[in-house]
Amino acid sequence: MINALNMGSEEIFSDAHFMKEALREAQKAADADEVPIGCVIVQNNRIIARAHNLTETLNDATAHAEMQAITAASNHTGSKYLTDCTLFVTLEPCLMCAGAIRWAQIRRIVFGAYDKKYGFGRMATETTHPKSAITGGVLQDECSALLTDFFKTKRIN
Numbered sequence: 001m002i003n004a005l006n007m008g009s010e011e012i013f014s015d016a017h018f019m020k021e022a023l024r025e026a027q028k029a030a031d032a033d034e035v036p037i038g039c040v041i042v043q044n045n046r047i048i049a050r051a052h053n054l055t056e057t058l059n060d061a062t063a064h065a066e067m068q069a070i071t072a073a074s075n076h077t078g079s080k081y082l083t084d085c086t087l088f089v090t091l092e093p094c095l096m097c098a099g100a101i102r103w104a105q106i107r108r109i110v111f112g113a114y115d116k117k118y119g120f121g122r123m124a125t126e127t128t129h130p131k132s133a134i135t136g137g138v139l140q141d142e143c144s145a146l147l148t149d150f151f152k153t154k155r156i157n
Contacts, residue, residue: 015110018042018088019139022112025052025065026090026146032057036146039065039089041073041082041106048085049073065089066097070104081105090143092119092136102129110135112143 018040025038029052041049051068055061066089074080086108087101093111098120101109109132114121120128121136128134 013045015088015135015138018047018086019090019110019112019143021047021050022088022090023139023142023146025050026143029053029065030146030150036150037065037089037091039069039087041069042086042088043073043077043082043084048076062096064094064097066093067100070100070106074104083107086110088138091115091147092121094118095120098128101132105129106132108133108135110138112137112139113147114140 021040022038025040026036027038029038030036032052034053034056036053038052039050040047049069049072051065051072053065054063054068057063066087069087069089070082073082073085077085080103082104083106085106087106088110089097090112092113092115093101093109094115095118106129109128111134114136
């Protein structure tokens with residue numbers, strides 16, 4: 001579900017470290033029979049929000065991991081703007097989530113697997129905030145495998 005928390009360490013962590021945390025959230029989604037996408041939002045090297053897909057649980061097409069995490073991070077900071085935050089998500093954000101990321105003015109977007117069908121990079125180049133930096137492919141194999149395995153199991157069942 002949605003929660004905000006601090007990691008409590010001043011150590012600088014790598015993109016891979018935080019993507020592993022997003023993967024933990026994605027696994028929670030898979031365990032709940034949700035599409036396994038997870039997200040964390042980081043401010044000053046601390047996780048301030050964690051979320052995973054809740055579209056089935058909430059019966060809400062907008063309950064993507066990124067949307068849930070942005071809400072949690074905004075509640076944590078007390079601001080709708082997250083200009084000093086980095087969003088880590090296991091799958092390239094869709095156009096809807098990219099729009100929300102833009103409105104929140106998130107400084108940096110880091111994603112794992114590329115989404116060739118619905119990813120914002122394929123659909124629009126001016127979607128994110130002009131000051132946002134984007135890094136794709138972080139732990140791409142692990143992120144892709146979780147999604148592939150989930151849908152493979154769905155097709156078998």
